[in-house]
Amino acid sequence: MIPMYDLVVVRYGELTLKGRNKKRFTQQLTKTIRTACRHLPVRFESEHDRFYIHLDDAAYDHVASALAIIPGVAGFSPAIKAEKTTEAITEASSRLLAMHLDSPKTFKVETRRADKTFAIPSMTFSRALAGRLLSAFSDLSVDVHTPDLALHVEIRQSMAFVFVDKVEGLGGFPAGIAGKGYVLLSGGIDSPVAAFLAMKQGIAIEGMHFESSPLTSIEAAQKVVDLSQCLAPYAMHQHFRLHMVPFHRLHQKILETVPEPYHIIIMRRMMFRIAARYARLDHTQVLVTGESVGQVASQTLESLNVINAVTHMPILRPLVTMDKKACIRWAQKIGTYDISIRPFEDCCAVYVPAQPATAPRDYLALRYERLFDFETEISTILKQIQVLEIKQDTSLFLPDYGLTVLEALEAIGAQT
Structure with a gap:
């Protein structure tokens, strides 16, 4: 199955530890990312510790190739967006798991609830979502210590999204900042x-x-x-x-x-x-x-x-x-x-x-x-x-x- 992702989540890594210089570092990095992706049909969105590339009509592989060679990118993940409801997140998670289940696997769910107005606590939501997915995928079992696959759920102010892959970037610092x-x-x-x-x-x-x-x-x-x-x-x-x-x-x-x-x-x-x-x-x-x-x-x-x-x-x-x-x-x-x-x-x-x-x-x-x-x-x-x-x-x-x-x-x- 060809993955159909909605966005790419870009991580800043140690740039977020730069204190008063953090803004200058992240601005330089996002400027470089925009330049590298300028020929692709994508949209950009920035939050204080994340940068999002909405794929729209762009192929994920093209965006990944651009991100892989940018100094300062700690890592990135292709993700599927969802409304901030249990049903929508479950549906997105099921689609994502179906892309990765070539053989029976163990898994776990990790939820990060940046939007505290979302009523369900992170641990409670992880357990509930894991139960729904176990019902939908009979070959799956839970292993919270050494799973074959970790399903990550992030609930932010603007949206929720789910991802599995964490692609390592070059790391380091944005070009020219030093x-x-x-x-x-x-x-x-x-x-x-x-x-x-x-x-x-x-x-x-x-x-x-x-x-x-x-x-x-x-x-x-x-x-x-x-x-x-x-x-x-x-x-x-x-x-x-x-x-x-x-x-x-x-x-x-x-x-x-x-x-x-x-x-x-x-x-x-x-x-x-x-x-x-x-x-x-x-x-x-x-x-x-x-x-x-x-x-x-x-x-x-x-x-x-x-x-x-x-x-x-x-x-x-x-x-x-x-x-x-x-x-x-x-x-x-x-x-x-x-x-x-x-x-x-x-x-x-x-x-x-x-x-x-x-x-x-x-x-x-x-x-x-x-x-x-x-x-x-x-x-x-x-x-x-x-x-x-x-x-x-x-x-x-x-x-x-x-x-x-x-x-x-x-x-x-x-x-x-």
Whole structure:
């Protein structure tokens, strides 16, 4: 039997614990939900601890797909509405149970009576409704401790409704509620997951990709465009801004001037300098990276300290204690894994030293940086960063427009 639901009940979860900030959090979340469902024939209704989506002519599956990827949604349930009478609630409950009874089951009824003008107490109503349903379904039996199925009844001011399924949402906080950050987005597995986890916690994330074509292939930058498409549905307004940083000249100078063991350390220090200075131009509060302690040479505690030393801007590392298997599971869940493992590497992966420094020293990093004029290069780079607005349905294949990213961006007229 195809379920015929009337509405979807959306739960806020821990947003309801935010005290005086609760209104701001819930308003941002409901705004995001309305945007995500804007093309569907639905109506919206809000109460202090619930948000309702009346399905009207919309398919529940379409609404569920939209809700499943919205940060801040703790969970949701498809429900059937009823008048606030025992007879109407019994009829709605019978319809709902018929949808779920593929085999004999145990069940229980849980009633939440938010409308205290409804005369029958919750426990009394649950027992009475269970008795009516037992009479209607001979294969059912009651088990209040470990039932196969829990029938939930909510009696609110405006209506009553019944539901069985409780679908888990992403949780976290609404997009953008915590401020803005830039993620240093490579084409690897880790940084897209870090971007997603930061967005899940309410940070409006934009990507910064340090592209080094022709030292690296243009296909490496294309991976990042495709990863941005995967991240767009989770982003604020469901589009992802990708800032393309022309890094090849500075990258070349590092390779030519700096001793090989310090290549990646100096490269990362330059990236952090550029990202932090660029972030200050539009009042971005934090940088986000996909670094995890000890996974590679540049992610030892000594290396992270030397890299961090170039900026006072907070650096968030959502994966800092996550092992690789856990990160891969997240990447598979959000759809970035298959893109990340394409055989096109970015500048930090292509030119890995044979014997990288795992315990670098700050004074040595400073000494090697004095060997070339990086400040002039950074000033030039900051003026040349270009921005791509990426949506889930964006169709953009950089190799069609040139052999380097710069050629491609000039051909398509990217925003600077």
